[in-house]
Amino acid sequence: MRYGETGFNLEIDLTRGNIERVETDPKMTELYLGGLGTSAKIMWDRVGPEVKPFDPENLLIFSTGLLGGTPCPGANRTIVMTVSPQTEFIQYSAMGGFFAPELKYAGWDKIILRGKSPKLVYIYINNDKVEIRDATHLSGKGAVEVQDLIRKELKEPRAHVAAIGLAGENKVRFASIEQGRSSASRLGLGAVMGDKGVKAIAVRGTKDINVARPAELMEHCNWLMDYMMWRMDNPIPKTMPILAILGSPQEMLETDEKWHTENFVWGNARTRRKDFWSKEIEEEWTRTQLAVRTRLISCYNCPIKCGAVLTIPEQGAYMMKCFTKLTYALGAMVDSLEFSLRTAQRATEYGVDGFSAPQVMAFAFELKEAGILTDKDFEGTDEYPPCPEDNGGRFNWLLDRTVRRQGIGNILADGVYAAARTIGNGAEVYDHNTIRKHEQTPLKLGMINPIYYVMYCTNEKLNITQIEGQWPQMPFRDPADREAFVKDWFQVPDDRFKEWLLKWEPKGEFALPYYPGINEICEIVDWMERMHYIDNATGVCTGLSAFHPKPPYHIHNYPKIISAATGLDMDEETLTKFTKRERQLVRSNNVRRGWRREDDTPPLDHWAKRLPEYEKQILDAYHVFKGWDMDGIPTKETLHELDLDYIAEDFEKRGIYKNG
Numbered sequence: 001m002r003y004g005e006t007g008f009n010l011e012i013d014l015t016r017g018n019i020e021r022v023e024t025d026p027k028m029t030e031l032y033l034g035g036l037g038t039s040a041k042i043m044w045d046r047v048g049p050e051v052k053p054f055d056p057e058n059l060l061i062f063s064t065g066l067l068g069g070t071p072c073p074g075a076n077r078t079i080v081m082t083v084s085p086q087t088e089f090i091q092y093s094a095m096g097g098f099f100a101p102e103l104k105y106a107g108w109d110k111i112i113l114r115g116k117s118p119k120l121v122y123i124y125i126n127n128d129k130v131e132i133r134d135a136t137h138l139s140g141k142g143a144v145e146v147q148d149l150i151r152k153e154l155k156e157p158r159a160h161v162a163a164i165g166l167a168g169e170n171k172v173r174f175a176s177i178e179q180g181r182s183s184a185s186r187l188g189l190g191a192v193m194g195d196k197g198v199k200a201i202a203v204r205g206t207k208d209i210n211v212a213r214p215a216e217l218m219e220h221c222n223w224l225m226d227y228m229m230w231r232m233d234n235p236i237p238k239t240m241p242i243l244a245i246l247g248s249p250q251e252m253l254e255t256d257e258k259w260h261t262e263n264f265v266w267g268n269a270r271t272r273r274k275d276f277w278s279k280e281i282e283e284e285w286t287r288t289q290l291a292v293r294t295r296l297i298s299c300y301n302c303p304i305k306c307g308a309v310l311t312i313p314e315q316g317a318y319m320m321k322c323f324t325k326l327t328y329a330l331g332a333m334v335d336s337l338e339f340s341l342r343t344a345q346r347a348t349e350y351g352v353d354g355f356s357a358p359q360v361m362a363f364a365f366e367l368k369e370a371g372i373l374t375d376k377d378f379e380g381t382d383e384y385p386p387c388p389e390d391n392g393g394r395f396n397w398l399l400d401r402t403v404r405r406q407g408i409g410n411i412l413a414d415g416v417y418a419a420a421r422t423i424g425n426g427a428e429v430y431d432h433n434t435i436r437k438h439e440q441t442p443l444k445l446g447m448i449n450p451i452y453y454v455m456y457c458t459n460e461k462l463n464i465t466q467i468e469g470q471w472p473q474m475p476f477r478d479p480a481d482r483e484a485f486v487k488d489w490f491q492v493p494d495d496r497f498k499e500w501l502l503k504w505e506p507k508g509e510f511a512l513p514y515y516p517g518i519n520e521i522c523e524i525v526d527w528m529e530r531m532h533y534i535d536n537a538t539g540v541c542t543g544l545s546a547f548h549p550k551p552p553y554h555i556h557n558y559p560k561i562i563s564a565a566t567g568l569d570m571d572e573e574t575l576t577k578f579t580k581r582e583r584q585l586v587r588s589n590n591v592r593r594g595w596r597r598e599d600d601t602p603p604l605d606h607w608a609k610r611l612p613e614y615e616k617q618i619l620d621a622y623h624v625f626k627g628w629d630m631d632g633i634p635t636k637e638t639l640h641e642l643d644l645d646y647i648a649e650d651f652e653k654r655g656i657y658k659n660g
């Protein structure tokens with residue numbers, strides 16, 4: 001009997017319309033757990049470096065995590081993996097909501113899509129019964145709207161539906177996949193779904209999942225739930241509001257946006273408005289937020305309620321995605337929260353990433369101000385009106401053009417990096433906030449923070465909002481606050497982490513950028529990354545684990561929870577070895593695609609003060625710490641220790657190892 005997982009993947013060849021039920025090898029679970037780990041292995045085995053994002057051989061994998069659908073609170077993530085049309089690396093994005101548990105209850109661990117459908121279809125999974133159904137009548141429908149239409153058509157109000165909007169259908173390279181209470185937004189995964197001709201996947205499941213030791217697992221789950229409720233009632237003192245309680249993050253509960261509005265940057269990631277958050281703005285934004293926030297909602301099996309349904313007058317209801325509350329207003333240089341919320345609703349129906357899309361629009365207007373784009377690019381045609389003059393109006397006009405690939409929008413639909421190179425004429429200079437061709441969070445900060453520097457440089461997820469971790473973002477000024485913080489910080493791997501935090505000062509010898517020191521930086525980043533990799537394999541929400549300073553899931557209880565659910569023999573050492581294996585496998589997939597040390601570079605002007613020599617030392621040390629050579633390639637010894645010799649052999653054959 002399989003525990004935690006179903007032991008079956010659903011494979012669909014869209015070209016032939018072939019549907020297969022594939023039993024998986026339990027050994028894969030022992031080596032790679034599930035979720036990201038097993039998906040990365042499938043990609044390694046079946047998607048070579050020659051496969052491009054829109055080739056039929058590219059796979060689009062929707063994966064549950066190993067704990068998904070078990071009683072473990074917050075184990076509800078769907079990890080979506082493919083070759084990204086933006087970066088051409090193998091990437092992934094995790095969405096919350098209800099999709100993954102429902103998929104498991106239908107009897108499947110993963111959906112693996114290959115090939116391309118000759119016409120637009122949607123997939124209906126009802127336990128063992130799987131159908132590919134015509135979706136031509138749904139073409140052009142919004143990514144949220146279509147979910148309801150499909151549920152009505154199927155007469156199955158309890159089906160959970162993941163869908164794309166117009167942007168995905170038109171292969172906009174920052175198109176998202178939307179799903180009820182969450183989305184897989186980053187890296188253009190929706191464009192791959194559109195290219196495969198899949199408008200949506202609807203799933204309904206009513207089966208059970210077996211767990212190995214139910215009574216023991218329930219004890220852990222009860223503790224997790226108790227801790228979660230306690231933490232919500234007892235915010236961490238002297239910590240920014242969205243991190244003081246649990247969640248991922250609590251943007252629609254909190255109304256205080258001083259930190260984000262003054263540290264995220266406006267327009268094309270250029271302008272910092274240090275005094276933006278005035279009393280008037282605070283009052284107006286709070287009033288607006290509370291007026292449209294219909295209710296706070298949670299994902300499957302989680303009481304935290306960090307999502308919200310927003311009902312915008314004269315527009316539809318939708319769920320706010322991570323910080324799109326702010327990104328549209330910031331990108332458009334508009335002071336109104338209402339503008340952001342209205343635009344975010346349209347953008348969610350179009351199905352675009354809420355971080356990339358506003359940056360693409362703002363980039364275009366910066367090019368216009370610089371004379372690189374001209375009035376002609378913003379003229380109307382028989383199909384659409386000319387671009388309005390006001391900031392908000394022109395922003396929405398450009399969003400409309402981009403998702404339809406009309407006029408200049410056809411170029412912008414490929415994202416900032418590609419558009420800058422297509423436009424040329426100096427436009428490349430305005431591409432300054434991308435990492436590996438992907439728009440990053442628009443931040444502009446002072447002195448470089450080495451911990452964030454390493455995360456930005458080396459993380460595969462390419463998304464700082466999803467790789468932040470448990471180490472506090474800033475030191476506590478008062479030593480008494482530090483003492484108080486470490487007192488119940490049982491989530492740390494060991495007590496050295498507490499000692500480092502106790503010594504960490506805002507200024508002087510023990511301040512950033514030289515304290516914590518290089519060895520400590522390596523250990524801190526490695527710990528935070530380890531937690532993310534466990535979350536992405538188990539399907540647990542990072543808002544209850546890796547993202548939070550004091551989360552319920554941590555490195556000490558995770559092995560016991562995984563073991564009770566799955567029966568796997570697991571302790572901290574085994575789990576750490578597993579995450580190292582998963583991490584090297586994910587990186588190796590991309591090393592094979594050409595990812596090297598020079599790709600480990602943060603956005604150009606993310607920090608005002610950079611320290612090139614010191615940055616090099618840190619990165620050198622981190623490469624050694626991770627078992628990579630100075631070119632960023634996992635060494636043969638590292639791979640051997642982790643039972644990944646097949647990767648070393650592949651690198652050898654391809655001539656990736658330059659020095660034998």
Ligand code: SF4
Pocket residue numbers: 074076096097246247248297298299300302303304305306307541542543544
């Ligand atoms: S913490 Fe928030 S995002 Fe995470 S599972 Fe719970 S409700 Fe969903």
